[in-house]
Amino acid sequence: MRVIKKEKKFNEARLIEEIKQLSLATGKFNKSLIINSIGDDCAIFKDKNHILVSSDNITENVHFKLDSYSFLEIGEKSLLVNISDIAAMGGIPRLFTLSLSIPEYVSENEIRQTISGIIKTARKYKVSLVGGNISKSSEFSISVTIIGDYKHDNVVRRFGSKIGDKIFVSGELGNSWMAYYLQSNKKYIYENNPNIRSSDKKLIENFIAKFKLPKPRVKLGRELSAKKLANSLTDISDGLSKDIFNVLDLNHGGKIELDEVPFNKHLKYIANILKIDDFIDNAISFGEDYELLWTAGADKEGEILELSKNTGTKIKKIGYIADKFTGARFFKDGRRYHPKNFTFKHL
Template sequence: MKLKEIGEFGLIRRMRSSLKDSQRNAVLGIGDDGAALKIAPGKLTLVTLDTLVENTHFKWDYASPRQIGWKALAVNISDIAAMGGVPTYCVVGLGLSGSLEVDLVDGLCEGLKEIAARYGIGVVGGDIVRSSEFFITVCLLGEVAGGRICSRSGAKVGDLIFVTGELGAAAAGLACFDTAEVRLESGKRELLVQKHLRPSPRLKEGQWIAARRIATAMIDISDGLISDFSRIREESRVGAVLWEEAIPVAPPAVELARSLGRSPQDWALYGGEDYELLFTASPDKRKLLDEEAPFPFSVIGEVRQWQEGMVLKEAEGRHMRIEEEGYNHLADAPRRGKKP
């Protein structure tokens, strides 16, 4: 059997089963945004890791070393945000060819330094290996009070589904590089490009939600709304109905999609890399969010029974079963997903 036949998430399930006896009583292990370990009384240590690979996650044609340094740490901070935690220290691994310019590594360090300073993170070590293709791996540590941690596994039937901010902007930003002619005001184009290359992790939002014990389950949107909610669905053993009209699509993404004859809803549902927070909460938390949340959010659906699967209620009122896919690293031609 080939890896492409079982896919990225099938492989994760297989490895999780194989390694289930090796997790040493971790509070959270394989299958969540990060691991949660009980090392000190009263708090949990969080551990997460992400890798960016040249020609898989980005191309030097349009991304600067400084932007990649920023993004490599940002995507890890987003994982800590989804757990309601505070990031503390990171280590960085680099795969480099000797033919690369020293300036490239200097730029990476500038990007890492900038975002680390913004979020109060110490960059304390790492590793360098020879590689024909560039990659950067960041392992980030964090912490959270034991009673405040958010996971993917607590969603309950009847919960509402919430998302922070707007979706589709990062996928639209990528489309700006993939499309020869972008008919969009320069300021709007730059906003979309920045959403793709310099994401802003929703750290304060995650901490606010966790401190008030609002979320029953939470995840950050890295691979796409559909793909990432399917992870909550699997860990919580629930189904869902999403309301198409309620899904917040960034206006510049809508404008660009229409000019290109593309679907802005596809970018919002399947595009990924928005790094907004997707969470479920009891309906009785809605009033607290409406009155006190210091950030924009939308209610986009409802948690249903597992056997109902995932369904999209379209604007016309039709119910369509959702194909649960997003970015798959092990596909023959990885791409951001398609709407069935």
């Protein structure tokens, strides 16, 4: 009879030391705020502003497949989705902790690539890694807790929409769905479309590369909150058809014009050549776009569309808040439309 803790294939102490070294480069971003980082029982954070906290995890076979994402990309994504939560409050992401759960079939070098992706993203968004842990598991999973802050009053919560508010969305919707779909089914698509043009293949490859990972809208979120250009704000993680409810008061309704919802021209082109007729349903219900969705008074519309230039982000008005009904109502070609939930089950 044996009572032993499971042996770890990777050298935990060495990896933690490596992470600690890598985190030094991210510590400079919030030098005046971080008193204590990795290497003690807790990190210490000094802040006069209000503090935002959010946790999210990504798990193999639920949020990603190892044959569709590189370890670098998995690392990037684990932090990007958390940064988006800070963006969705109009805050500034500051620091994060990391829980890595690592199965036996992931090598130490692959863990290192994952950490590279995390640190790459931390550098890009100037957030500091201040703590965490590594644990053995049967499935690859990364859990991040992100902490951000905002100056008093500059924050936008989900439920603040007013009747008559216009509804806005940043970027384009459905790109994450299409990139995921193409990546996951590439072999099948090419086999079943033997006459596909090489220029279209290239377009598909470029599309995947460009939209595989989300781009959290931190700058836009901050501008919206600082300039008071949003009454309610969230990010689109579960798809417009679900996340719209996060900016609707229980007593209000939201009217969405699907003809106004921004779709990438290449998404439409690819949907056309691959004969994906129901691309709108998938694009608005798959989620993972991490674009911002918000409402603001009609008098703010000019200033909001102006923001598009300053932040280099597309902004589109897609509907308004009504008092005649509750819930969300979608319209297309002038008629009521009932979106189906992520319907894409087969080619």
